Amino acid sequence: MRRSRLGARVFSRGHVGAFLALAFAVFGGGTLVTAGAVLTETGLRAQVPPERLAHAQLLVSAPQRVPVDEDFDVRLLDREPVPADLAERIARVPGVEATAADVTLPVSVSPISDSRVRSALTADAHDWAVAALASPPLHGSAPAADSIVLTRELATDLGESLSTGALETGDRVDLSLGDTRREVRVAGIVDAPGAAVHLSTATVASITRERVDLIAVRLDDGADTDTVAEAVRDAVGPGFVVTTGDARGAVEALGVGNARLELLALATSIAGTLPLLVGCITASALATAIAGQRRELALLRAVGATPRQVRDLVAGQATVAAAVGLAPALLLGYVLAGWCNTKLAAAGVVSVQLPVVVSPLAGAVVALLTLTIVRVSARAVALRASRRPATEAIGEAQVEPRPPTRVRTGLGLALLGLGVIPAFAALVIRGEDAFLSAASGTLAGIVGLALAGPVLVRAVTGRLARGTGEGAPVTRWLAVRQTRAHALRSAGSVTVLALAFSVTAVQVYAQSTLERATAHEQTDGVTAAARIVGAMTPVDLADVAEVDGVEAAVPMVSTSVLRSNRWLGETTTERFSALAVGPDADRVLDLDAVAGDLAALRGESVALDATTARRWGVGVGEQVALRLGNGEQVDPVVVATYQRGLGFGTVVASTDLLTMHGLARSYDTVLVQGDAQAIDGLEAWADDRPGQRVTPLTADAALTTERPWLERWLGVVVLIPMLGYVLVAVAASLRTTTRRRREEFATLRMLGATPRQVLSMVTREAVLLSGLAVAAGIGVAVLPMSILGAGVLGRPWPQGPLWVLPAIATILVVIAVGSMRGTTGRLLRRSVSP
Template sequence: MMPASSPQLPARALARGHLGALLALAFAIFGGTALITAGAVLTETSLSAQAPPDRLAGATVLVSAPQHVAVAEDFDVRLTERASVPTDLADRVADVPGVAAVATDVTFPVSLTARGSGSTVTHDAHSWAVAALSDPGLRGAAPKTGEVVLNHETAESAGLAIGDRLELTAGDTARTVRVSGIVESPGAVHLAQQDAAVVAPLPDGVADLIAVRASDDADTAQVAAAIEDAVGSEYRVTTGDARGAVESLAIGNARGELLELAASMAGVLLLLVGFIAASALAISVAHQRRELALLRAVGATPRQIRSLVARQSTVAAAVGLVPGVALGYPLAGWFSGELADAGAVSTELPVAYTPIAGMTVVALTLLVVQLAARGAVLRASRRPAKEAMGDAQVEPRHPSRIRTGTGLTLIALSLAPAFLPLVMPGDAAFLSAASSTLVGIVGLALAGPALARALTGRLFRRTDDRTSATRWLALNNTHAYALRTAGSVSVLALALGLTLTQVYAQSTLDTVTREEQSAGMKADARVTGPLTAGDVAALSATPGIDAAVPMVSTTFVRTSTSLGDATTERFPALGVGPGADQVLDLDVADGDLAALRGESVALDAGAARRWGLRVGDRTALRLGNGVTVRPVVVATYRRAFGFGGLIVSTDLLTAHGLARSIDTVLVEGDSAAARAWAEGRTHHTVVSGRSLTEDGGTNMERWISLIVLMPMLGYVLVAVANSLRTATGRRREELAMLRMLGATPRQIRAMVTREAALISALAITAGLMLSVLPMSVLALGVVGRPWPQGPLWVIPAMSAVVALIATCSMRGATRRMLRRPVIG
């Protein structure tokens, strides 16, 4: 038996003899780890990155409510709206030793109309007591009742100076105020504490957070600990740069969105790297069968064989790991910039460039390579020495039944969920249809050798004396080397199926969303921009306007029980004001949308069935700020893709401190009257037409999908081409034997071209079956048309790309080998 350390020398010798396959692995690892590292860096950014406070920089400590709903044995669900704190906490905090000043903070929109100019701007307003915690650079005097302080940029843009008067609208009330001072600090508008408490759209006795300034000689950590004891564990006490995420919910929410996106991206790419690495290693092991058989014959144990292959694979992977991880960091910066430009994440969130992400990627990638290498050589290492020697020149005649059975089962399991949209055409249908492709590709990789052997065997048996030599050789090679054929087919089908699934899942969602919104919008115009309740009232009173209904985007959290397990999830929702039935046609299944007032909601009919709710029932929900409510269901509707699964009355939102700023007002009546009203109002836009998507509402999702898809697709296609070149390049002895038997270079090239055509045909068929079929069923279930929704030219275009990659890669490698002498 060979000594335990003896595989080291054969490992180096084997690596020298199979550099092409190992370099293909190194290249696959290089491209994959660059993208995985980018996803890992963004994941770390979402978990740990901090942005220092801006407006609240003068507050040493912030006291806030938790921005999540605790979930037992699962991840907490983040709240997207500001959870409030009781204002009486400020009295407790003020009594803490070391506290110099305390102020309750609240943010709410106000509209400012300068006298004489008539122009109106909307800004966020705050209490002056918070700005006074630091030196704001005040010129003039602090505001008293009926006065405001503006920052320099706001005053200059509005042409206002100290002593000027202007109309201030907050909520549904308007008043005349005087500018008492101008500051340089952030925060556009500051009101006196008494005025802020009166006009802020919050329930009595609550605020957004509590800002604390510690004494100059106090230790911040000790003060924070004392405040924690005073307020209790129910509230959060924050110091340092972590205050930035408390001040700006956009930063905290961006971290949550970025975590979901980046973790999903990194996870999918890690699976792809494992898949492509396994394919490259299968090719490498297939061409090392002779050497591995000799090692088995001289006494190497199966464990030593697996260790040998794993060691050389790890070395090859390490060659690609280092530059791949290094490239991933600047790539993460580029991804972050693109996502910020698309509005998906906050521009204030800094990218976390630490070694943690790189080290994690290195460990995970090496683990994947180890598993792939040991899996690729498992069967060869277990074969008895005599059988190994006998099979060294040919592939095993029959693939493993366990492998084939597992693969066929996975293919069947991948196709079954594709028909879910016909039964349950909701969001779950998109998830099941999109995820089924990847499961099917894994099944194809496992069952591929048996399927390839069966299909090519059927084609080969149809050959006769009239079959050309090149066609006969191509069919014989693809049939005899079914493992090699299946590996090429699987990676090509992966590239095709992944692309088509990503494209058509998004385009189908865009189509059904656009069509339902177009059919459901009855409004003649939409006014967008930061609007207040007073703006809505003024717009409603404008001659020519029949109805002006506010609409805001929000979220809610619901806990449901299925099969005895409780699940807490966050869902998007719309808040719509009274008169929703005048501007929206949601294809109501039951109830009346006109009853959407007060504590009431309307539900998607499918969700109502799943939750066991009917019109008139009450349901327990948590609003976006965590407040638990029990609204009554007043209607169920069918156009959930266009308008979301839940529509809540804005009365319910405003009663609990939400809907402070209105996103959109749906206008029924004269569009010209709406435009005339909006003239001179900064940041307000009027869009005519019965549509909700003319402003590109779904373009952001499409852009984010494109940002993730294009590098991923490029990596897969390049890795596939590299794998095919390597697999073809290892056929030197086979092609040399054909040349010695009299085959001309032209005949060999023709044979390889036919092989590439056959492999491409098999890959395109498999890729279309595993992607286009689920996407067609999805379209039938949600749109009613049994074909993929979106640009159909993508199917022939991607099929042509797959065929071109296969042909060029295999012919290019063959051409290089034919330039060499047959002997020598």
């Protein structure tokens, strides 16, 4: 073992450049993977302390998830309700001082002055009994059936429209709650966080109908929280969750739990993809480093080293180099995770900013995973060299390794074909499945290129060599024949260059194609004259419908549904995006119906994307088993199937279906059909409502919200460091490969070649390798993206900024020429003999 470690140090000194390249590959990749791992741990473990319910030591809620056999449970994105009478059962538990049923109700509040309703604000209302658990400072009295309590902040905001300033106790306001509007008195002003409006328990009960969001529990002074929590669990039974400590924050604010889910999904996708990328680049760096040691490894075999000792030596070298790059990578990864978390929350990609969990767990997992990948890769790369007989190994060390076997080449060509075939799915199926299929094939194509690359490079350069006659410049002649003679070396350079090209093309064009396809379907599918964005109550919707010139006002709510299905004897549960629309949806939307009629979308009914309906085996007139966003099981009737699933989601449900099960208490958007007078009237109506925005919809205006821009921003955030890492790793690999050619350059100099001619030859080689890489990248990535564009938009070319292709091609040429020419110049300036 000691001799192996000593040998590793000696060999590393002789090949510092190659192992520095490996150390950098581990450093760049380790930084990105660590950031992904830290964000993954944050999504799993981050806690936000409660605010509004901080004085309730216990919160009792529904599980907020759907259990799935032999798989991870699926989280519900909307609040799963609990029975209101659960509070009475909990109140009888020893140690419990008080309980309160909490529910969030959207309300619209307008101050009244001079018998005129002033500017209206939309806010959240809660039961005063919940706020009373904290005994907050109250100026005035508790609310009754005909009165409310406002927070001081909301009272100030409402008073801005009055000349008298902030509202005070005794003032009158217009309150819209549910589908009713009434004038109520401000009974009190309270300094309390969270809720803006407080209602009486009787008022809340008349709306919620014995179903609430959660039960807040305050304990007796001196009561042990854990003991009482266990007693409450026994009292309520296994169907409910009792939460204590900082975990209450995710129960109080559903957005916290959803943000953890969103961050976890993003982080795991990044942390799951990057190890593959890092593995490819690390393996390439290892192959380059070990190829430069073939002579030394052959000599070791000649003096009696066993194959295992050779592999141990190589693995030891790789581990030392990896450790050098890994240590700073772990530290920088934690910093990068914090920066990414802040930017994701600021851009709205995750609903709430979570505190980053800083623990040694993520770093330890990344270190173990990285070192394992490096050691396994090193042993795999050294396997062939370690098994060769000593005499053959010495002879082989002087020449280019044997050409790849037919099996390897055949497998590579097969993978190249399989990389393109999934893209054709876009010609048959619609939706996000087509995008995932097209993008996933790129990885298979890159692996196929790595396997079949030497044969393809030899074939292409063979044709170029036949076209380069004796009259061609000597540097061009040498460049083509050197590339062909060292096809294995050339193929490695082409593969890493093509990887950079392909990663960029897929990341840019898959997202831009999805965005354009979505916007195209929304543009064609929205026939409304205007859109109102902002939380609105049913009373607000009625006001909009009464504006002169308005022919139809259709509310919309973005939500999700779950569907369970049995596949190969196992039950799987998936979440699907859904859109709920009100009556008269056919007057503002054209979903390109395949069967049925959108006008029938009332009551317990849904419409399905046609591809999804075929996959589920459901037709018009049949019932489909679904779970709503709050976990309620429903069996609505399918009244229509449609084509524009990308623009409007997999499921379009009736808002009646949601309201009957405690959802859609407010609306996200309202589409309005009407004339020019209606738009003028809506804009005047919105002038008194700061929370609503009216946007006229022209013929080329899409319904698209800000989300595609956020997704594009996220793609750029992920792409820039990933692409930077790949490009720098490519440069390091090319420099290392060029350094191995010192004897070749010395031989050319002895034969009379000038330094300028050698540099010219290397420059032409770099341009040739870059050209081959761009051509390979076009076949591996651009071709599938073109097929995708033809399938979803009828345009057989990449959908997005076409300047990206020449830009990345130019960058690859600059990196290849700069790396190879710079290294060659340094070698030529040294006094090197063969």
